Amino acid sequence: MMNGLARVALMTYRGLGVCAYPVVSPYLLWRAAKGKEDRRRKSERFGYAGVARPQGPLIWIHAASVGEMLSVIALVRELRRLDIAVLLTTGTITSARIAAERLGGDVIHQYAPLDLKPAVSRFLDYWHPDVALTAESEIWPATMAELEARHIAQVRVNARLSDRSFARWSRHQPMAELLFSKLSLVVAQSDLDGERYRDLGAWPVVVSGNLKGDSDPLPVDEGELQKYRRQIGQRKTWAATSTFEGEEKAAAMVHRALKAHNDQLTIIVPRHPERADAIEAMLVEKELKVARRSRGDVITAETDVFLGDTIGEMGLYLRLTDLVFVGRSLMTETGGQNPMEPAALGCAILSGPHVENFREAYQKLVRNGGARIVKDVEVLAKAVHYLLTNDMARLRMIDASQATVQDMRGALSATLRALEPYINPLAMKARLEPRAAAQ
Structure with missing residues (x-):
C-alpha cells in the first residue's frame, strides 16, 4: 500500500x-x-x-x-x-x-x-x-x-x-x-x-x-601570494573562512579582543562573496580598517581585516596564514564546511560545534590533535590568542592536521x-x- x-x-x-x-x-x-x-x-x-x-x-x-x-x-x-x-x-x-x-x-x-x-x-x-x-x-x-x-x-x-x-x-x-x-x-x-x-x-x-582527502592542494597565483606576504610582513595572521552570517561579526569581536595583545591581521573569507559590502560596513562600524581583495587594496600596518571577497582563491587566503577557523559551524546549525583543504595546506584548525556534514574528518582531526572545537565566540578568542602566542602548540596542531590528511588518503x-x-x-x-x- x-x-x-x-x-x-x-x-x-x-x-x-x-x-x-x-x-x-x-x-x-x-x-x-x-x-x-x-x-x-x-x-x-x-x-x-x-x-x-x-x-x-x-x-x-x-x-x-x-x-x-x-x-x-x-x-x-x-x-x-x-x-x-x-x-x-x-x-x-x-x-x-x-x-x-x-x-x-x-x-x-x-x-x-x-x-x-x-x-x-x-x-x-x-x-x-x-x-x-x-x-x-x-x-x-x-x-x-x-x-x-x-x-x-x-x-x-x-x-x-x-x-x-x-x-x-x-x-x-x-x-x-x-x-x-x-x-x-x-x-x-x-x-x-x-x-x-x-x-x-x-x-x-x-x-x-572521503575523496576530498585525495584532492590536489588548492591552486594559487604565486605572484599574488608573494605580493601579499610582503605586505603582511612579520605580522601574525589568522583566518575565518567559509563564514556565514554572524560569523564575520564573531571574527571582528575576536580581532578587537586581541588587538591590544597581538599585532595580528584577521583574514575573513565569506562563503558568499556577494555579502562583502554588508560585511565591510559592519567592520567599519566597529572601527576596523578593511582591505578588500576585489578592489586590490594594499594591506598596510594599519589594516585590521583583509576581506577575501573573491571566488576561487581560497588557495591564496589559506597560504597567508597557518591558523584557520572554518565557518558555517558556530553561528548556524547547518553542518560545517570542509576542513581538509586548510589541513592539507598546513593549517591548525578551529571550528564551531556544528560539523555533522564532515563528522568523520573532524573526529579524526580532533582525535589526532589537528583541530579544536570551540563552543562560542569567547572560547574562539581564547583559542586564537593561545595559538598565535604559542608557536610550539600551533606547530604541533599543524603537524597533526597534515598527518591526518595523509592517513585519510x-x-x-x-x-x-x-x-x-x-x-x-x-x-x-x-x-x-x-x-x-x-x-
Missing part, C-alpha cells in the same frame, strides 16, 4: 514538472538577475546542448556546487587517463568557473538540466551517457526515473547523508526506498553514511573514505576499484573506437 502511494507521488511529481516547464524561464531569468544563473547558457538548464557530443563512451558526472565539484576532480582525471569522455554538470556559476580553471579542456562542462521530465529527456536524448555518477547527496526524482527507464547505471560517489537529510528521508521510508533503490552502486564516505544509504534502500553499498583508489565493473568495459571500448565529434 505504502509503496503504491510512493509510486503515485513520484508520478505526480513528474507530471507537475511537465506542467511547470513552460513557466520556469521567468524564474531562471530572475535568478540570472541575482547573479545565480548564467544568462548566456540558460538553454542548458532546459536540456539543450551547448557543444557537440564526442563519439565513443561517455560518463556523466554531476557535482552540484563547489564542494562536490572539487571532490571529483581527481576522479575525473583518472577517467580521462582511460580515454573515457567526461561530461561534467554543475548547478552554480561558481562551480562552473572553478571547473574551467581546474579541468579546462579535460571535460565537457554543461549546466545541469532542471529536474523536469522534458529537460531531462532532452538532455539524455542528446548525450546518452553510458554511466551517470553523482557526487555526495543530491536526489533528483525525475532524473533518476529517466535514467532508470533508459537502463543507464546510476552510481553515487563520495556519498554522504547529513543527520537532517537522513531524518527527513526516514520519515518517508517508502519514497526513500523507491528512489534510493534506483542507485546501481553507492560508494560512501564513511561507515555511518554507508549504513544510512542501506537503511534507505540502496544496494550495493561500499565504503571508500586512499579514497580515490578505493572508488576506482568499486567502479571497475562500470568503467573497464568503457575503457576497452574507448581504445577500440576512433574519437571524433558527432555530427
Whole structure:
C-alpha cells in the first residue's frame, strides 16, 4: 500500500514538472538577475546542448556546487587517463568557473538540466551517457526515473547523508526506498553514511573514505601570494573562512579582543562573496580598517581585516596564514564546511560545534590533535590568542592536521576499484573506437 502511494507521488511529481516547464524561464531569468544563473547558457538548464557530443563512451558526472565539484576532480582525471569522455554538470556559476580553471579542456562542462521530465529527456536524448555518477547527496526524482527507464547505471560517489537529510528521508521510508533503490552502486564516505544509504534502500553499498582527502592542494597565483606576504610582513595572521552570517561579526569581536595583545591581521573569507559590502560596513562600524581583495587594496600596518571577497582563491587566503577557523559551524546549525583543504595546506584548525556534514574528518582531526572545537565566540578568542602566542602548540596542531590528511588518503583508489565493473568495459571500448565529434 505504502509503496503504491510512493509510486503515485513520484508520478505526480513528474507530471507537475511537465506542467511547470513552460513557466520556469521567468524564474531562471530572475535568478540570472541575482547573479545565480548564467544568462548566456540558460538553454542548458532546459536540456539543450551547448557543444557537440564526442563519439565513443561517455560518463556523466554531476557535482552540484563547489564542494562536490572539487571532490571529483581527481576522479575525473583518472577517467580521462582511460580515454573515457567526461561530461561534467554543475548547478552554480561558481562551480562552473572553478571547473574551467581546474579541468579546462579535460571535460565537457554543461549546466545541469532542471529536474523536469522534458529537460531531462532532452538532455539524455542528446548525450546518452553510458554511466551517470553523482557526487555526495543530491536526489533528483525525475532524473533518476529517466535514467532508470533508459537502463543507464546510476552510481553515487563520495556519498554522504547529513543527520537532517537522513531524518527527513526516514520519515518517508517508502519514497526513500523507491528512489534510493534506483542507485546501481553507492560508494560512501564513511561507515555511518554507508549504513544510512542501506537503511534507505540502496544496494550495493561500499565504503571508500572521503575523496576530498585525495584532492590536489588548492591552486594559487604565486605572484599574488608573494605580493601579499610582503605586505603582511612579520605580522601574525589568522583566518575565518567559509563564514556565514554572524560569523564575520564573531571574527571582528575576536580581532578587537586581541588587538591590544597581538599585532595580528584577521583574514575573513565569506562563503558568499556577494555579502562583502554588508560585511565591510559592519567592520567599519566597529572601527576596523578593511582591505578588500576585489578592489586590490594594499594591506598596510594599519589594516585590521583583509576581506577575501573573491571566488576561487581560497588557495591564496589559506597560504597567508597557518591558523584557520572554518565557518558555517558556530553561528548556524547547518553542518560545517570542509576542513581538509586548510589541513592539507598546513593549517591548525578551529571550528564551531556544528560539523555533522564532515563528522568523520573532524573526529579524526580532533582525535589526532589537528583541530579544536570551540563552543562560542569567547572560547574562539581564547583559542586564537593561545595559538598565535604559542608557536610550539600551533606547530604541533599543524603537524597533526597534515598527518591526518595523509592517513585519510586512499579514497580515490578505493572508488576506482568499486567502479571497475562500470568503467573497464568503457575503457576497452574507448581504445577500440576512433574519437571524433558527432555530427
